[in-house]
Amino acid sequence: MVKRKKTKSRPTQKPKKNSGFPNPKPVFFAKKPLSPIHAEGEIKLRxxxxxxxxxxxxxxxxxxxxxxxxxxxxxxxxxxxxxxxxxxxxxxxxxxxxxxxxxxxxxxxxxxxxxxxxxxxxxxxxxxxxxxxxxxxxxxxxxxxxxxxxxxxxxxxxxxxxxxxxxxxxxxxxxxxxxxxxxxxxxxxxxxxxxxxxxxxxxxxxxxxxxxxxxxxxxxxxxxxxxxxxxxxxxxxxxxxxxxxxxxxxxxxxxxxxxxxxxxxxxxxxxxxxxxxxxxxxxxxxxxxxxxxxxxxxxxxxxxxxxxxxxxxxxxxxxxxxxxxxxxxxxxxxxxxxxFEIPAFLGSKIAVLTNGGGNGVLAADAIEREHLRPSIFSAKTIKQLKKILPPTAHALNPLDIIGDADSARYEACLQLLLEDENVDAIVAIALMQTASLDSSIVNVIARAAHSGKKPIIVVSTGGEYTQLHKKILDDYGVPTFDSPSSAISALAKALKYNIYKHTKP
CATH class of the missing domain: 3.40.50.261 (Succinyl-CoA synthetase domains)
Known part of the structure; x- marks a missing residue:
């Protein structure tokens, strides 16, 4: 409600402009990172x-x-x-x-x-x-x-x-x-x-x-x-x-x-x-x-x-x-x-798994723009990926498992990324329009996400068929996004909050 004086007000009286906040101190405009305000004890509800x-x-x-x-x-x-x-x-x-x-x-x-x-x-x-x-x-x-x-x-x-x-x-x-x-x-x-x-x-x-x-x-x-x-x-x-x-x-x-x-x-x-x-x-x-x-x-x-x-x-x-x-x-x-449906995480190393190279490039751009870091896969992960991937794919991050990837290839790669200590969070990009990818991808991603090992979010862009599968994933508590930029922006803000929460007063 509008903050007003306690004196009687006429019906047409306009309130004075007031931000509702105390007069700003210099710290509000400091160029260095702002320190959190710590509450003075629990708030008691009236x-x-x-x-x-x-x-x-x-x-x-x-x-x-x-x-x-x-x-x-x-x-x-x-x-x-x-x-x-x-x-x-x-x-x-x-x-x-x-x-x-x-x-x-x-x-x-x-x-x-x-x-x-x-x-x-x-x-x-x-x-x-x-x-x-x-x-x-x-x-x-x-x-x-x-x-x-x-x-x-x-x-x-x-x-x-x-x-x-x-x-x-x-x-x-x-x-x-x-x-x-x-x-x-x-x-x-x-x-x-x-x-x-x-x-x-x-x-x-x-x-x-x-x-x-x-x-x-x-x-x-x-x-x-x-x-x-x-x-x-x-x-x-x-x-x-x-x-x-x-x-x-x-x-x-x-x-x-x-x-x-x-x-x-x-x-x-x-x-x-x-x-x-x-x-x-x-x-x-x-x-x-x-x-x-x-x-x-x-x-x-x-x-x-x-x-x-x-x-x-x-x-x-x-x-x-x-x-x-x-x-x-x-x-x-x-x-x-x-x-915030995903498990809390405190690291900035992001792995991107995709069946479309262009979306992987957009994800890489977004990771740098949001001041996150692309994961550098361990030697063990790279060795195992080379056994799974076709010769035309490279075991690098973003991990493009190319357009003929099916749910089984997604699942095998997800498991390796979940076990890699150099990965803090995973962005799984699924182009549902490809001939080889079917509805089983929903269960593959949901199982990996529900393992609780690492946060997984999904990017999938498209029409009615794509939206149907996104709804199912959202229903399973796996967050989905329309673009790599929106997904990684949200991931960056979640990380920022997690770090704030775990900073001791």
Whole structure:
């Protein structure tokens, strides 16, 4: 949420520009490598943040604004919960209907008379504070406010009402002006986009927090299509009560979350965010895509989620100090989300295995560009490779096993690279278009990756047939990429984080 003075604000008042971070010290702009900021002990979660467990794991949900009209958001959310497989109790709230989607409807939250863990509110902005007050009166510990029309359009008073009610009753409130929350493990789904229009990912270990619902929806849809699992997805909108810092702190303690990716337009309190990020990255990787870096983007962010984006240079330097990994665009954000499926590694010697020479050359270029090192195979590995490879192939890195390679040749070479001490990680490039390579390559690569000996990532470029096999590998937890450059860039950033994490405070 926007940082403002505590004095009364007129609805049209524009907040003063503020990066949200403390005044930058010279170290932010130092040319030498920045030292990590070390958190001062564990972060203790306040009651409101603890109550996020009711958002993600509710035994019962009420939908304020549940509608019989299929074009309304309240109907879409209700149908998503019903048809998505949520097994808890659902209470539609609609004063003008007795039945909504074959469920008994109630005029108000106060008239349900049963325990409710989370209220999803999707009604007109002017009615939201009253609905939230009713939720507090019914002792509902959490709410997700989908409704927009608050600080992002100058309605500061309405947003402050939400904050006051939530703080008074220790309610965990996501939003307002958000797209909702998703927990694939128990099918909690308050995202208002219909199931047939936006795919949902299966259960996984990646959690994604997004200030923008639109950006979040794109990544979630892509994750579902490519079979990349998620632990949790949170679109937090204006972040009035629960903001990005609170979410980082909660996910740090969440056992289902192994890595976090985030889309952020601005932060509420820079110092607190840095503390939370620094504590988190000592345990789990954090990937940040910061938007609003330009003057035009900053202005768009303000009208979008009432965010003050602040100085891009200060934010970038702060994230560097905190050990966070910075993505530059949505494509890289998604690539980096997958890379932490591989085992942690601390060496920079990369082996490239390919059935196409050109892609091997591109990989070699990317390795040097990312300041990694090509592996120099041991004499033992070279000797064994010469027994496997045809006379026209060379036992060098990148290892081009030429276009007639089948799955058996891939498997034999992978085993040798896994045993070579001069190899820290493997980039397996598979051109699925060749006549000799069939679907068995998926099992070969998955078995090698699951051995846990060394990290393996896959590059495969092509159309429908190629994409099908990439989806299967991603489903097996083997990260796939469209190009050598994107794969090796992600690998380099993973290595940078691994070194940061293993550096003693």
């Amino acid at each position: 009651k409101q943040v603890q109550n996020l467990s009711y958002v993600f794991n509710p035994s019962s949900i009420a939908i304020v604004g549940a509608s019989r009209n299929p074009s309304k958001i309240g109907n879409a959310i209700l149908r998503n919960l019903i048809h998505g497989g949520y097994s808890g109790q659902i209470y539609p709230i609609n004063p003008n209907a007795d039945i909504v989607e074959n469920l008994r409807a109630y005029p108000s939250l106060s008239q349900v008379g049963k325990k409710i863990d989370c209220a999803i509110i999707c009604i007109h902005a002017k009615d939201v504070p009253h609905a939230l007050q009713q939720a507090a009166g019914a002792k509902i510990p959490s709410a997700v406010i989908i409704s927009g029309g608050f600080a992002e359009i100058g309605n500061v008073h309405g947003e402050m009402q939400i904050k006051q009610i939530a703080n008074k009753h220790d309610m965990a409130v996501i939003g307002p002006n958000c797209m909702g929350v998703l927990n694939p493990q128990n099918k909690v789904d308050s995202v208002f986009l219909p199931l047939h229009k936006m795919g949902r990912p299966g259960a996984g270990s990646i959690s994604f927090i997004s200030q923008s619902g639109a950006v979040g929806g794109c990544i979630v849809d892509l994750a579902g299509a490519q079979r990349v699992g998620m632990a949790k997805f949170i679109s937090y909108g204006n972040g009035t009560v629960i903001n990005e810092t609170d979410l980082l702190s909660y996910l740090m303690h969440d056992e289902k979350t192994k890595s976090i990716i985030s889309y952020i337009e601005g932060v509420n309190n820079g110092r607190e965010f840095m503390h939370a990020a620094s504590s988190l990255t000592r345990k789990k990787p954090l990937v940040v895509l910061k938007a609003g870096k330009t003057s035009a983007g900053s202005q768009a962010a303000r009208s979008h989620t009432a965010s003050l984006s602040g100085s891009a240079e200060v934010f970038s330097a702060a994230m560097e100090q905190c050990g966070a990994i910075q993505a530059q665009n949505l494509e890289e954000l998604f690539d980096l989300a997958k890379i």
